[in-house]
Amino acid sequence: MANVTLTNVAKRFGAFEVVHGANIDIRDGEFVVFVGPSGCGKSTLLRMIAGLEDISGGEIAIGGKVVNDVEPADRGIAMVFQSYALYPHMSVEQNLSFGLRMTGNPKADTDRRVKRAAEILRISELMERRPKKLSGGQRQRVAIGRAIVREPQVFLFDEPLSNLDAELRVQMRVEISRLHKELGTTMIYVTHDQTEAMTLADRIVVLRAGHVEQIGRPLDLYDNPDNIFVAGFVGSPRMNFIKAHIAGRDAKGVLVELAGEEKTRIVQPLAGPAPETGSTVIVGVRPEHFGGAGEGDADLTVAIDVVEHLGGTSFLYARTAHGEDVVIQRDAARVPQTSEVTVSIRKSYLFDEKGLRLR
Amino acid sequence: MRNRNATAYRFLTPYLLIFAIFWVWPIISSFMISFQATRTVPWRFAPGFNWGRLIGDPAFFNALKNTLLILVIQVPAMIALAMLMAVLLNSPLLKARGLYRFAFFAPVVVGEVAYSAVFRLMFSLDFGIVNKLLNSIGLPKIDWFSNVTPAMALIMIAVTWRWAGYNAIILLAGMQSIPEDVYEAATLDRVSKLKQFFYITLPLLKPVIVFCAVLSIIGTMQLFTEPFLITERGGPGGGTETLGLLLYRQGFRSLNFGYASAVAYTMAGLAIAITLVQLWLTREPK
């Protein structure tokens, strides 16, 4: 059991910096997900925690002990790889026990640990098989089993579900959640899939281009994104961004006018300093935050291009008069038959030109 | 990947040790020896001694001429033949592919001494099976060993027999790594098989062909065993003496190490020139 602390951790390849001074504090027993688009540095960060990559700057501490110069094996971590990394020439049993055998762990203890891991993951009947004879889901279990056998203080997962088909992915997601409850061990999990992040994490770390954009609980990120990137990344379909400008202000906040929509004005309460009247801002509206005409702050008439029916809900792909694309979520029963529809904005977020949240 | 200097060099040490002792030192030493008069005891430094002799030595120019002649005729002919073998062996129409492959690839395992002996016997003047067969179809016998031109031809035939299949294996592997759908697309575009070969296979195979050519050139440049054993020490009268043979004769018969080293460095110079041409030929287009 251990907490993991990253202090100003940086990674450079030559002159090229891929991680810029990350500060992340992971509590003991917490399930933390690093999420971001490919190339954001999330896997590099994980591999630095594992000790598979050198740390170019800053400090990583596990259980209060700085591990920058500690070999991977001595960091009390275990890792599950995207490709499973099962040794193809060994049986499942040998795969599970290989590390312990190679490092001189007593045989009785090794057997006990392997047996326990096999029971937790329900793979006891597969022990004699080679990886080639296993299904994708079974391979994934063996890979996780190999981590459990280590009895680590911290589990590291590197996109473990991305090689599985959609159905298995959901199943394994639940399985990993159950495992976390059962073991109560700190887990760090890397993925590019925001759904995985939202469903698994106690807290999410959103990364982009080597920077930590925001750290928070899944619903905090959804409800209260710090910037336009996090706002766009969390939630599916993604938030709509509509250009606007400040039309005026009063004691409560500012009056925002959507570009090309003189009638559509939104009042945004602001705690912090308000931008000057006339300056450009961006209004973010989640698809699920559009309501029927008159139900919210302001009304907006859009032209419908395409309607996607998912059953219970539908998505309207539409364009504003100013030519901006928006996605609107509606109950299936409330999908209009017309080519135009007037919607209201029930809830919106305001960002400045640089993408920072104004609140 | 973490930097692991110590681990890496632990794995590399035995190999690099052998390299340092048996290659690096000899390369340097050979260069120094080439500047020494080695037929006096002790050896003495005389920069012009060997190199001066080299540029005035008819035996050297004879060997150089023979080597280049073999190089210029045999290597292109063999590569073309190997290409033909590879293309035909790759044809989906071919039946009993294994037998044909065995026929062309088998010489690859045959040692130089064994096949030199067979060729010597097959091509002998009166009792050689080749002349007997020529005779039986009404052609005159050829005296393969007493005249320079047939002797050179014999060397080239022998080397081509031994190495064409080797190159065909490499070319075939190269061909098989070209994705099938490229050809399928071309066939749908009504590009003929012949045009497919010239406009798809050849350009895509260029690096492999160049690789084969360079390996063959380097090998042929050091040609030793065939003129040593088949045409009896470069006979007739030095007519098939190659640089490799001259080096052997000077270095290990006359024990003139300095001069032999100069010959060796001439070969190295040629090799470097050829490598540079290869690099130029296979450079990435801008």
Added chain:
Amino acid sequence: MSSLASARLKRSIALHLFLTPLALIWLFPLWMMVVFSTMPDNGIFSPGIELLPHGNFIDNFNNLQRDTDFVGAIVISVCVAVTYTFLSVMLTSMAGWALARYQFVGKGVVVAIILGTITLPYAVVLIPQFIMVARDFKLANTWVALIVPPLFNSLGVLFMRQSFSMMPDDLFDAARVEGVKEWRIYVFIALPLARPMLAALCIILFLASWNNYLWPLLINSQPGSMTAPVALGTLIGLTKVSWGGIMAGAVMLTVPMLIVFVLLQRHFIAGIAAGAVK
């Protein structure tokens, strides 16, 4: 029959009509080697055309053994080739592993050197190598002289580097995270996974040692220390020698390799073709 099928048939017949004679010509020297090895000397040097084997192989072999101790030379050749193959596979695969799997200072230089030596003629190092081994180390006419200097082998290293670098990184990282030492990762994971490539390399190295001629000719020229090709080579060109015997020797050098070739063709071809798919 459709016109497409008949066109294919015509092409197929033309292909076989061309390739069959060429294949027969290519097999002819090997066939004649076998035929000669079974003919008495007076049969070899007779005016008739003989294309079928006779029954004189044993006599020819006895003649060969009378001319030179060929059996002894074969024993040396086998022992040397086996030892050489074992050591060379170890050295080249270790070096290939380091180059494929580690980032280290001087890696670029090592790779450049190895690539450079492929195109460097062996002739350049031949004389100093000989002087060093024979005069300085006094190792002429020993097995060490036959085995050690040829251990530097650049194509083998490049082949193994290629093989190891095609394996997924995660496999080795997984073991590293488990605390497995690097040399154990190499022995217990990398080598078992590289088995087909190692087999190919073994065959190529064994063959190279078995057929090696120039270096053994120079360094082990004493009777009793010669390898089989060298022993056989000394007979070629002598006047009073049994040519049937020489051919019997050639067959003994060649036929085992041909059998290995047929049995392990896939590995053979993989080893040779390695140069093509860089």
